[in-house]
Amino acid sequence: MTTTAPRTWKATTAGILNIIAGGLNGLGALGLIIALFAVGSIDIMRFLPPEDASFIMPLVVPILIVALVLNIVATVFPIIGGIFALQRRRWGWALAGSIIAIFRSLPLGVLSTIFVAMARDEFE
Numbered sequence: 001m002t003t004t005a006p007r008t009w010k011a012t013t014a015g016i017l018n019i020i021a022g023g024l025n026g027l028g029a030l031g032l033i034i035a036l037f038a039v040g041s042i043d044i045m046r047f048l049p050p051e052d053a054s055f056i057m058p059l060v061v062p063i064l065i066v067a068l069v070l071n072i073v074a075t076v077f078p079i080i081g082g083i084f085a086l087q088r089r090r091w092g093w094a095l096a097g098s099i100i101a102i103f104r105s106l107p108l109g110v111l112s113t114i115f116v117a118m119a120r121d122e123f124e
Helices: 009-041 050-087 091-104 106-118
Strands: none
Touching (some): 009 050, 009 091, 009 106, 050 106
C-alpha cells in the first residue's frame, strides 16, 4: 500500500496561474499576428525616412516572425504545465511551464513556480 500526500491548494493554484499566464501570452501572440498582417497591407514606407526605409523594411517581417514564434512557445508551455499541475501529473512539465511563464508574466510565473515547487510531493 502506498501513501500519497494530501491534496492541497498549491498545485491547483499553480495550474490556474499558469493557464492565466499562457492566455495572456496568447493575447500578445494575437497582437503580433495583427502586426504581421498590418505590415503586409499598410504602406509603412511613408512613415519612415527615405534613407532608412531600404534598411529597415527587410528586417521588420523576420523580427515579427521570430517574436511570434517565441510568443507561441511562451503561450503553449505554461498552458501545458498548468494542465499537468491541475492533474498533479508530470511535475517536471508543470515546473517547466511555470518557469517559462516567468519570462512573460513575472508575478504570475514566480508565484506559480513557487507553488509547483512546494507541491512536489503531490505529483505522481
